[in-house]
């Protein structure tokens with residue numbers, strides 16, 4: 001997993017509980033020392049998943065609450081670090097439509113071709129009338145995180161909408177499929 005995901009998580013841990021929390025969560029996740037995550041490097045997926053789980057346990061947050069907290073920080077930090085992605089999109093729908101491309105752009109900095117492909121293959125997006133159809137295929141099964149980010153993106157652009165889960169890897173499907181409906185104000 002590209003280090004931006006873990007960097008945001010570490011920032012949340014520091015904000016919510018300081019260095020003490022970071023050390024405790026790192027230990028819970030089996031890390032002697034939490035790395036200084038870089039946004040242009042790839043790190044083991046399972047390390048990231050263990051850190052997410054340990055963070056939820058440490059702060060007493062269930063999965064939904066953890067992802068909501070994460071999504072809020074993630075959107076604020078990504079807007080600060082990559083403002084052009086938000087400016088270029090201009091609306092929630094356009095931003096969501098570009099999300100797989102944003103991932104591919106970030107992965108293009110990775111040295112290893114296999115890692116670049118791994119990032120690229122996780123998401124596909126198609127237009128179907130006014131709707132967006134998302135296919136998400138990943139052993140990490142972070143569909144709950146997807147939903148939290150979807151809702152936070154709507155809020156960021158002052159828009160409304162909802163996502164329908166058509167298939168889910170957690171229910172045994174080969175990939176998750178979501179249908180996104182987004183309405184800009186005045187539509």
Ligand code: HEM
Nearest residue numbers: 001002004078085099106119138140141142145146149150
């Ligand atoms: C400027 C905006 C964004 C940036 C900079 C960004 C960046 C990233 C990066 C670097 C990763 C790690 C990729 C990997 O190593 O596989 C990632 C993963 C992910 N992102 Fe984004 N992202 C953005 C927007 C979004 C949005 C809007 C959504 C959903 C609506 C989203 C959903 C996800 C999910 C679910 C993952 C985990 C994928 C997995 O490992 O299974 N991202 N993002």
